[in-house]
Amino acid sequence: MATPHEIQPSYDLVVAGGGTAACIVASRIASSFPQLSILVLEQGPATKGKIEHIQPGRFLSHLAPTSKTMQFTVSAESMNVAGRKVVVPSARCVGGGSAVNFMLYNRPAGSDFDDWEIEYGNAGWGKADLAPLLQKAETYEIDPERRTHGAEGPLRVTFGGGGEMFEVGKQFLDVGQKYEKNRPVSDEANAFDEKSINVFYHMPKWISSDGRRSDAAHHYLYNKNLENLQVCDGCLVKRVVVENGIATGVEFLFDRRVHEAAPQDARIVQARKLVVIAAGAMGSPLVLERSGIGRKDVLERAGVPLVAEVTGVGENYQDHTLVTVPYTADSGVQTLNTFRSNPEAIKKAHVQWERDGTGLMATNGVDVAIKMRPHPEEIGELGPEFIAYWNELFANKPDKPLLWLSLVPSYISASALPPLNFIGSSIFAAYPGSRGSLHISSANPYVAPDFQAGFLSHPADVAVMRWAYKKGRELTRRLPCFAGAYMPRHPQFPAGSTANVAETGPVALSEPKIVYTAEDDKAIDQYMRESIQTAWHSLGTCAMKPLEQGGVVDSKLNVYGVKQLKVADLSIPPSNVHANTYSTTIAIAEKAVLIIAKELGGSVEQFTGL
Known part of the structure; x- marks a missing residue:
C-alpha cells in the first residue's frame, strides 16, 4: 500500500510537531543553513491555501465537534467546576494555533518574561531579550513607527475588517472611560509596561490589511521554496528514539484521522544532529512520556520503560479561565x-472580502478590551482569600493586570437559546493560581491522556472571576444599546436579591452599583464553577526551570537527561503570561532559532529580519 509521504531514512534535524513554533524554527533554520536537511512531522492536516485558515471570519469553524484541525482533550471530573469535565481544544494542523485561533493581538507584560529569567534562572529570556524578537516578527500596520512595535516582520497586524468597529465596541470605549473615571481610553495596550494596564483600547488583530489571517504557516513556511525542508502532514510522532542517552530519531505512524487508508505500522526516521519537540503544551509532554522521559510511576502505569526520570513532565499545566x-x-x-x-448576509460578506479584504469576514468581532488591575482602593473588593495572592504575585509588579475584559458582539453558546440579539461580556483571569497536569495513560498515542485541568482549584481564582463578573455587568448595563441581561445564563441569585434586577434598557452612568450580599457572592461563585471554560491558552507542561524545581528543559531548551533533544513551544513557560498565547509562542520560537543556530555554528546576522 502506498504511503502518504516519501520520507528519507535520516535528516539533520527532525521536528516533532508542525504548529506555530515548528513553522518558525524549521523555516528560519532551513533558510540560514541550506546545507542541512530538516523534516517536520505534523499529526494534523496541511493548511496551505485553504480558505478556513486564510479568511478570518471562519475562525469558529475549527471548534466544531467534527473538526479535523483541533484535538479535544477532556479532563477528569472535578468538584471545582461543579462536577464537570472540561474540554480543552488545541490545534492539530500545520501552523498550529496561529492557523485556527481567534487572532487576538495581545502581548505579555514585560515582567512576565522577566519572571522567566529572574525567578527561574533562565538567562537571556527576559523582556530585554524577547521583546525585540516580537518586534522583528511583525509589521504593525496600524502604526509601523510606534515604539516597541515592528515594521518589517512577516506577520501583519491591523484592526481587521478594514478598520471598522462594531457599534457595541464604540459604546464600550465611550462608556468605559466615563464610568471608570481612572481608566481612560488609550491607543496602546501592548507596550510591555504599566501604561498598557487599566486603559480601554481598540483591539488589534493578527489580520493583514488585505483581510487575511496572519498565521505562521503561510507567512514563514508556505511562502518560501526551501528545498532542504520537508513538511509532512498526518504524521503522528509516537516517541523519540533515545540510544545511550542521546536522541537519535523519532518513531511515527501515519495518523489515521488524516490518512485513513495509510498503513499503521510504526516507522523510524533518524536525526543526525538534533530532535526538536514542538507539539505544544497538550502534545509535547505526551511525546516525552511515550519516549520514557518523565515520572517513573506514570511511565510504569502506561507500560513505558524509563529512559530518564524527569518528574516535571506533564506537570505545571496552566491556562486562562474564561x-x-x-x-x-x-x-x-x-x-x-x-x-x-443569515446565509445571504454571509454570502454578501464573502463577496466583499474577496473584492477588497474588508467587512465581517475579515474580522473576529473582538474590537475592544481592557487589561484591568484593581486600584489600591479596590483590592479589598476581592475579599480576604485574594490578598495573599495579590501580595505574592501582583503588588510589586505594576505592569501585571488581574484580568482581561472585553465586550463582544456575539455569544458563542447562543445556538440553543432564543433568537435574541446577543452581546457578551467576556472575561479571563490573567494569572490563575490553579495548576493542573497532563500525562499519558497508555503507550498508544491514540489513547486519551490523563488530564487534570485544575480550573478554580485556587481560591484566589474564584475571587478574581467574581470581581470580573461585577465589573463587566456594571459596564454593560450602561451601554446605550443594552436591552437586558439574559438572566437564565447568569448566576442564580436568591429570591428577593437586588442582583436579580430585571432591566430592559440602559441605566444612567450615575446609577448606583448593584449591591451584592454574601449569598449573592456564593451564587456568582457557583455560576463560575458551572460556566468556566478554557481560553485555549494552555502552557507550562514542559517547564523551563531547574530540574530540582520540577523543570523539564534548561534555558537552552535541552531536555534534562537526554542529549540532542530540545523542546521549543508553549509548553516551556515556567509561569503564566497575560496574553493570548500566539505572541508568546512567536517569542519562544524566535529565541529557539537563535539558540539552535548558535549551536549549529551560525550567527544572528544570518537571519533575515534579525
Missing part, C-alpha cells in the same frame, strides 16, 4: 449572532 456572560442589545445594533444565522 467566561462570556450573555446580555442582549436592541434589535437595531449589528451583532455577529444575527449575521451568522
Whole structure:
C-alpha cells in the first residue's frame, strides 16, 4: 500500500510537531543553513491555501465537534467546576494555533518574561531579550513607527475588517472611560509596561490589511521554496528514539484521522544532529512520556520503560479561565449572532472580502478590551482569600493586570437559546493560581491522556472571576444599546436579591452599583464553577526551570537527561503570561532559532529580519 509521504531514512534535524513554533524554527533554520536537511512531522492536516485558515471570519469553524484541525482533550471530573469535565481544544494542523485561533493581538507584560529569567534562572529570556524578537516578527500596520512595535516582520497586524468597529465596541470605549473615571481610553495596550494596564483600547488583530489571517504557516513556511525542508502532514510522532542517552530519531505512524487508508505500522526516521519537540503544551509532554522521559510511576502505569526520570513532565499545566456572560442589545445594533444565522448576509460578506479584504469576514468581532488591575482602593473588593495572592504575585509588579475584559458582539453558546440579539461580556483571569497536569495513560498515542485541568482549584481564582463578573455587568448595563441581561445564563441569585434586577434598557452612568450580599457572592461563585471554560491558552507542561524545581528543559531548551533533544513551544513557560498565547509562542520560537543556530555554528546576522 502506498504511503502518504516519501520520507528519507535520516535528516539533520527532525521536528516533532508542525504548529506555530515548528513553522518558525524549521523555516528560519532551513533558510540560514541550506546545507542541512530538516523534516517536520505534523499529526494534523496541511493548511496551505485553504480558505478556513486564510479568511478570518471562519475562525469558529475549527471548534466544531467534527473538526479535523483541533484535538479535544477532556479532563477528569472535578468538584471545582461543579462536577464537570472540561474540554480543552488545541490545534492539530500545520501552523498550529496561529492557523485556527481567534487572532487576538495581545502581548505579555514585560515582567512576565522577566519572571522567566529572574525567578527561574533562565538567562537571556527576559523582556530585554524577547521583546525585540516580537518586534522583528511583525509589521504593525496600524502604526509601523510606534515604539516597541515592528515594521518589517512577516506577520501583519491591523484592526481587521478594514478598520471598522462594531457599534457595541464604540459604546464600550465611550462608556468605559466615563464610568471608570481612572481608566481612560488609550491607543496602546501592548507596550510591555504599566501604561498598557487599566486603559480601554481598540483591539488589534493578527489580520493583514488585505483581510487575511496572519498565521505562521503561510507567512514563514508556505511562502518560501526551501528545498532542504520537508513538511509532512498526518504524521503522528509516537516517541523519540533515545540510544545511550542521546536522541537519535523519532518513531511515527501515519495518523489515521488524516490518512485513513495509510498503513499503521510504526516507522523510524533518524536525526543526525538534533530532535526538536514542538507539539505544544497538550502534545509535547505526551511525546516525552511515550519516549520514557518523565515520572517513573506514570511511565510504569502506561507500560513505558524509563529512559530518564524527569518528574516535571506533564506537570505545571496552566491556562486562562474564561467566561462570556450573555446580555442582549436592541434589535437595531449589528451583532455577529444575527449575521451568522443569515446565509445571504454571509454570502454578501464573502463577496466583499474577496473584492477588497474588508467587512465581517475579515474580522473576529473582538474590537475592544481592557487589561484591568484593581486600584489600591479596590483590592479589598476581592475579599480576604485574594490578598495573599495579590501580595505574592501582583503588588510589586505594576505592569501585571488581574484580568482581561472585553465586550463582544456575539455569544458563542447562543445556538440553543432564543433568537435574541446577543452581546457578551467576556472575561479571563490573567494569572490563575490553579495548576493542573497532563500525562499519558497508555503507550498508544491514540489513547486519551490523563488530564487534570485544575480550573478554580485556587481560591484566589474564584475571587478574581467574581470581581470580573461585577465589573463587566456594571459596564454593560450602561451601554446605550443594552436591552437586558439574559438572566437564565447568569448566576442564580436568591429570591428577593437586588442582583436579580430585571432591566430592559440602559441605566444612567450615575446609577448606583448593584449591591451584592454574601449569598449573592456564593451564587456568582457557583455560576463560575458551572460556566468556566478554557481560553485555549494552555502552557507550562514542559517547564523551563531547574530540574530540582520540577523543570523539564534548561534555558537552552535541552531536555534534562537526554542529549540532542530540545523542546521549543508553549509548553516551556515556567509561569503564566497575560496574553493570548500566539505572541508568546512567536517569542519562544524566535529565541529557539537563535539558540539552535548558535549551536549549529551560525550567527544572528544570518537571519533575515534579525
